[in-house]
Amino acid sequence: LIAAENLDPARQEMEVNYFGSLRMSRAFAPVLKENGGAIINVLSVASLGNFPVLGSYSASKAALHSMTQGIRAELAAQGTRVFGVFPGPIQTDMAENFDMEKSPPAMIAEGTLDSVERGEEDIFIDPMAVQFRKDYFADAKAQEKELSAFLPGSGA
Template identity: 50%
Template sequence: MQISGAVALVTGANGGIGSHFVEQLLNLGVNKIYVCARSVDKLNSLVIIDPNRIVPIELDVTNLESVTNAASQCQDVTLVVNNAGTSLNQGLIAASDIDSARAEMEVNYFGMLSMCRAFAPILKQHGGGAIINILSLLGKVNLPFSGSYSASKAAAISMTQGIRAELAVQNTLVVGVMPGTVDTSLAKEWPDPKVAPAEVARAALQAVVDSIEDVYPGEQATQVSAQLLSDPKGVEKYMAGFLPGMVLAGTNA
């Protein structure tokens, strides 16, 4: 699939990675970008970049009615970037309740699933198109410091594989993007190495062009994904040392 001439939709467009998707999509020559956030007021700084091609959409991925309304307004979409996500840095047992785990699942799993379900028929009408799901390397191995987030991303990875299988018949490419620590405000307390959000967007869009289904942007993701193939239990045990309540900044995690 070529990015030039596409009509894209980016959820969480006002976030650290989302804004880089918008910038790079514009540079690659898309016809239009629907930028989405819970409040359209948060999208003003993006819209002014190119008002002729950027269209703001109010969207809460955890609200099915909101997702349905967005789909009805964006019937010409050929590329969906499921970038909206949340991380609350809570353990599974150490957390005072399961509210954080539910919140992360609502955004990172159910919200993404709702978007895929709503836009799959639209993509089919336009010959298949593509879906980019922003996942996480922590969906491959749990980091107890952020255990419930890791679990939500694991669910999202499995869901991405299932959707990929179901949508193959309509020629929709489904790309799973699994970076390690991304250099955004959500990871400000986390140690290096961090991958630049611009690199995550670039790698994801290049995967669409090259029809690559799984991509691991950045040094950390590349190394750990290889280690997970050669010594998965060793990686699990290493990650198990980073427990809820730890201050990760400045460690060698």
């Protein structure tokens, strides 16, 4: 975040992950009020704890997480459910260079729909996400320190 040469990539991530989702939610809220349905925002475990090697991405997903909570409250009166999905790494181009287990997109999609049917508002499907949630709610500060150890030169 601090060492970045310019803020353009961070602005783009906020534009896509936060403002894009906000615009979509605003556009579809009246339609959902009339016809029913739900909003599903794809967040990330990085929205709960900042992964310093993906600092601005984590920040943009944290903003989306907060927005998801806000629109969940705002749209409850009209009967629109709002869900947040918190996956770990998924087998996509974005994660291809990460040396860790990644979940197939179909697994995340199927698990999300199953969770929506059960009414789970905060959805953790893949093994990393399930463990991340457990660790985060057990001791968020310890998890923050563990994540910071992935930053090159952290000394950890």
